[in-house]
Amino acid sequence: MHREYKDCEIVFDLLPLYLDGKTNSESNAYVTAHLKSCENCRQTFSFMQKDFGEFSVKQSVSPVKKRGKISRTKLLLICVLGLYIFGLAGFIVWFFCATALPVL
Ligand SMILES: [Zn+2]
Numbered sequence: 001m002h003r004e005y006k007d008c009e010i011v012f013d014l015l016p017l018y019l020d021g022k023t024n025s026e027s028n029a030y031v032t033a034h035l036k037s038c039e040n041c042r043q044t045f046s047f048m049q050k051d052f053g054e055f056s057v058k059q060s061v062s063p064v065k066k067r068g069k070i071s072r073t074k075l076l077l078i079c080v081l082g083l084y085i086f087g088l089a090g091f092i093v094w095f096f097c098a099t100a101l102p103v104l
């Protein structure tokens with residue numbers, strides 16, 4: 001029982017790093033194994049996950065927020081690209097008209 005408590009302390013120390021994905025593979029395996037066997041730490045972990053959700057790499061806490069951000073950037077890119085292509089097409093038409101007219 002005492003040994004388990006010590007494990008919990010170590011895992012508790014490692015959890016923030018574990019969430020950030022900054023632990024090495026050995027620590028990762030240790031934390032994962034402990035989380036499987038310890039209900040207490042699992043609860044602490046899920047609680048931390050909610051707190052760290054925004055910064056966590058692999059957790060699917062905010063996929064909607066992320067998607068919204070991407071689509072807004074995409075929309076802006078499409079607008080700029082569309083305007084650019086439209087302007088370029090207009091310029092090409094104008095260029096051919098302007099250069100073709102005197103010849104005809
Ligand atoms: Zn524990």
